[in-house]
Structure formats: C-alpha cells, structure tokens
Amino acid sequence: MSDAQREPCPCCGEPAALSLKACPVCHESLLVDVVLAAPLAEPRARYGLAREIAAFGPPALPFSTLQQSLGSDRPVLARSASRLAAHRLNERLAGLGLHAELTAVQAEQKPPSRLRGFVTAGLGAAALLALPLGMRSKTEPFRSPFHRPGPISAAEPASSWPRTLSFQELSTLVLPAVMNFHAAGGRLISGFLVAPGLALTHGAPVDAEVAKQDNEIGLTLVSVPGIKAEPLQLGDATALRGGDPLVFVVPTDGAPILLEGKLGATPRQIQGVAYLALEGHPPSGSDGGPVLDYQGRVVGLVAIQPDGAYLLPINYAYTESQLVEPPQPAPDAGKWADLLSDVAAAERLRVDTSR
Numbered sequence: 001m002s003d004a005q006r007e008p009c010p011c012c013g014e015p016a017a018l019s020l021k022a023c024p025v026c027h028e029s030l031l032v033d034v035v036l037a038a039p040l041a042e043p044r045a046r047y048g049l050a051r052e053i054a055a056f057g058p059p060a061l062p063f064s065t066l067q068q069s070l071g072s073d074r075p076v077l078a079r080s081a082s083r084l085a086a087h088r089l090n091e092r093l094a095g096l097g098l099h100a101e102l103t104a105v106q107a108e109q110k111p112p113s114r115l116r117g118f119v120t121a122g123l124g125a126a127a128l129l130a131l132p133l134g135m136r137s138k139t140e141p142f143r144s145p146f147h148r149p150g151p152i153s154a155a156e157p158a159s160s161w162p163r164t165l166s167f168q169e170l171s172t173l174v175l176p177a178v179m180n181f182h183a184a185g186g187r188l189i190s191g192f193l194v195a196p197g198l199a200l201t202h203g204a205p206v207d208a209e210v211a212k213q214d215n216e217i218g219l220t221l222v223s224v225p226g227i228k229a230e231p232l233q234l235g236d237a238t239a240l241r242g243g244d245p246l247v248f249v250v251p252t253d254g255a256p257i258l259l260e261g262k263l264g265a266t267p268r269q270i271q272g273v274a275y276l277a278l279e280g281h282p283p284s285g286s287d288g289g290p291v292l293d294y295q296g297r298v299v300g301l302v303a304i305q306p307d308g309a310y311l312l313p314i315n316y317a318y319t320e321s322q323l324v325e326p327p328q329p330a331p332d333a334g335k336w337a338d339l340l341s342d343v344a345a346a347e348r349l350r351v352d353t354s355r
Contacts, residue, residue: 007083010104018084032086032102034059034078039071043230044296046070047173048163049096053077056092059085080105164294170247171258173296176229178249178256178289181205181222190251190289191222192298193231194317194324199224201288202301202312214321217273218303218312221323232290234324235297236331237276237313238339246311248282248302249289261291268310269347274340275303275310282309297327313339 006015012026020030040046046067054063059081061069069076077100078089086102093100165173177193183203191201198211199222209223244263249256261280268275278291278300287304291311300311315336318326 005084018087019082021082029105030083031080031105032083033076033105034081034086034089034100035103036070036075036077036098036100039073039075041071042233043071044165044173044233047169047296048165049098051169052096053093056089059089165296167247167258167260170292170294170296173230174232174247174249174258174290174292175256177227177232179224179227180251180256180285181288182207187287188251188285189287190249190256190285190302191224192249192290193224193227193229194221194234194298195231197223197225197227198231198324199227200301200317200324202303203288212323214316214323217316217321219301219317219321219323232292232298233296234314234317234327235293235295235299236327237299237311237315238331238335240276240293240299245294246278246280246291246299247294248278248280248286248291250283251285251289256289263311266350267343267346268305268307268350269343270305273312273316274343275305275312276300276343278302278309278311280309315339 005018007018008014009016009023009026009028009030011028012023014023014025016023016025016030022029040049050063050066050070053060054066059078060066061076061078066077077093078086081089083102090100090102174192179191179193179199181189181191181201181203182205183189184206187203189201189203189205191199191205194200201220201222202218204210204213204215204220205222210220211223212221213219240263242263242265246261246263247258248261250259259280259282261278261282264277264279266277268277282289282302282304284304286302286309289302290298291300291302292298298314300313303310303312315326315331317323318331319333319336
C-alpha cells in the first residue's frame with residue numbers, strides 16, 4: 001500500500017491520501033486506532049503476541065503497554081496512527097493470523113467554522129443532484145477495492161498459540177507471580193499466583209492467611225491480596241514424558257531466579273501421593289514453587305522429600321484437592337487415573353526389588 005493510495009474521509013466523503021493526519025476539505029482527523037476484535041484471556045498468549053507486535057515498531061505500542069492492552073476490553077494495538085500506517089500494521093498482523101479493526105480517533109470538539117458549513121452544504125447539494133442522474137453519491141458507504149479478511153476473534157487466533165517460549169520469555173512471565181512464605185520452624189517455601197489474590201503452595205505457611213488447604217496432599221491456597229502480577233496458566237502433568245525440559249523457580253537472597261531441569265524417569269508414591277522425578281536439584285526453599293513446561297504452563301509444584309526433589313502434579317489441585325479450577329479443555333480424567341496407577345505400580349516394584 002503506497003502513500004498515493006486514497007480512501008474517502010469518513011466525515012465528508014472526499015478522497016484523501018492515507019498518509020494524511022487530517023482531511024484537506026473538512027479538516028476532520030483521519031487518524032485511527034488499531035483494535036483487536038476481542039481480548040486475549042491467556043497470559044502466555046498475551047505475552048507472546050505482545051512481543052511479536054512490539055517488534056514491528058511504530059505505530060505499534062511498546063511491549064509492556066501491549067501486554068496490558070491485550071487483556072483489556074478494548075485491546076488497542078496502535079493509537080492515533082495514520083490510515084497508511086494502520087493498514088501496513090494490519091498486513092503484518094495477517095502474517096500472525098490476526099486482523100484488527102481501524103476505529104476513528106475521537107477529535108476534540110471544536111466550534112463549527114463557516115467554511116466547514118459551506119463545504120458540507122455544498123457536498124450535500126451535490127449528492128442530491130447526483131442521485132437523479134444515477135451517479136453514486138460520495139456519502140455512499142465506501143467499498144475498498146482491496147480484499148481484507150474478516151476479523152478473527154482473539155480468543156481463537158489462526159496462528160498456533162501457545163508457542164514454545166524462550167528461557168528469557170519464561171523468566172519474564174513467571175518470576176513476578178512467585179512469592180515466598182515461611183512454614184513451621186522458619187523453613188522457607190515458595191508459592192505462585194493461580195488467580196488474582198490467591199497463591200498455591202506445597203506446605204503450610206505460618207505467615208500468610210490460608211484460604212483453603214488439603215492436608216492429605218499437602219497443598220495450600222493462600223490469600224495474597226497485595227500481589228498485582230498476572231496469575232500463571234495451569235497445565236496438565238499427564239502430558240509430560242520422561243526427559244521433557246522443564247523450568248522451576250529458585251529463591252535467592254535477592255530476586256528469585258529460574259533454572260532449567262527435566263522430568264526424570266523414576267516416580268515415587270509417598271504416603272499415597274504420586275510424585276514425578278524432577279531433575280535439576282532445586283534447593284529446599286523451592287518447595288511449593290511452580291514447575292512449568294516451555295509453553296509457560298504450570299505442570300506441577302516442587303516437592304522436597306527426604307530422598308530428593310520431586311514434581312507434585314498440578315492435577316491434584318483440580319481433582320482430589322479441588323483448590324483451583326482446571327484449565328479448559330479440562331485434563332482427561334482417564335489419563336490422570338492411568339498416571340496414578342502407573343506410579344503406584346512403579347512404587348510396588350521398587351519396594352519388592354529392595355527386599
């Protein structure tokens with residue numbers, strides 16, 4: 001699309017170059033906002049899409065602004081852009097399987113000028129004269145000669161989300177949602193946001209308000225009203241396979257950090273609870289922190305046991321504990337039952353072999 005391309009002014013109907021900021025005839029603003037049809041509900045999708053769009057440069061908004069805007073009722077991608085810049089941005093969005101609407105920027109109300117009144121009256125008279133002659137009025141809705149795909153709902157983008165995130169992207173997404181608590185005896189444990197104002201942890205914090213608790217599994221839902229970070233997206237531990245790369249959070253004297261690990265091969269059943277092997281040597285203060293796949297989904301919690309560190313499947317929080325709502329579509333109940341059965345069988349074999 002070139003600078004010479006013209007489209008009618010939405011106010012007076014006169015053709016105007018797409019690069020202009022204001023109509024040369026009626027002087028109304030030609031600037032537009034670029035807005036998606038619907039917000040993105042998933043934090044990881046907002047994060048990934050914000051990075052993609054911010055990389056386009058102006059008129060796209062900066063990354064942090066985009067990430068917040070994509071979750072709002074009116075997900076604006078660019079503000080007060082020329083129609084030329086907006087169309088070019090939309091062409092690049094098409095490469096992501098998205099299409100945005102161009103909405104007029106509301107100009108500041110100004111007293112009508114006499115010149116504008118004469119122009120408007122003249123155009124109205126011309127339109128009335130044109131109709132009997134079979135001519136198309138300039139006030140008739142404009143039909144662009146360029147085909148543009150219809151808007152795609154942001155909740156159902158054509159491109160595949162979630163995508164695999166980089167380690168840096170995971171750090172930016174995860175770390176703000178992680179916090180520390182203290183259990184009995186001053187032992188440090190970690191937790192993470194699963195909903196606004198609510199964090200999930202493994203253990204029993206003594207320095208936070210407990211909203212709900214499952215003592216048998218060891219999961220606790222904690223009230224954290226002061227945390228304004230984005231809750232993490234929850235996943236499904238039954239989708240994991242041995243050797244899958246994972247990340248987990250480690251507390252430090254300063255800010256927490258993210259470390260890489262992977263799913264091990266030897267699960268355990270301890271006091272009736274299934275634990276998956278977690279390789280990567282998380283320290284004791286990581287207990288209760290999130291373990292995530294590379295799509296940014298929480299698949300479990302770090303669970304420190306006397307013989308090492310394990311992954312407590314997040315599925316316990318949906319099913320047995322019923323502390324949080326499962327993601328949609330919900331994890332398959334049959335696969336979860338199979339996983340529990342497999343871990344129980346492996347534990348029986350381990351016990352029999354050690355005798």
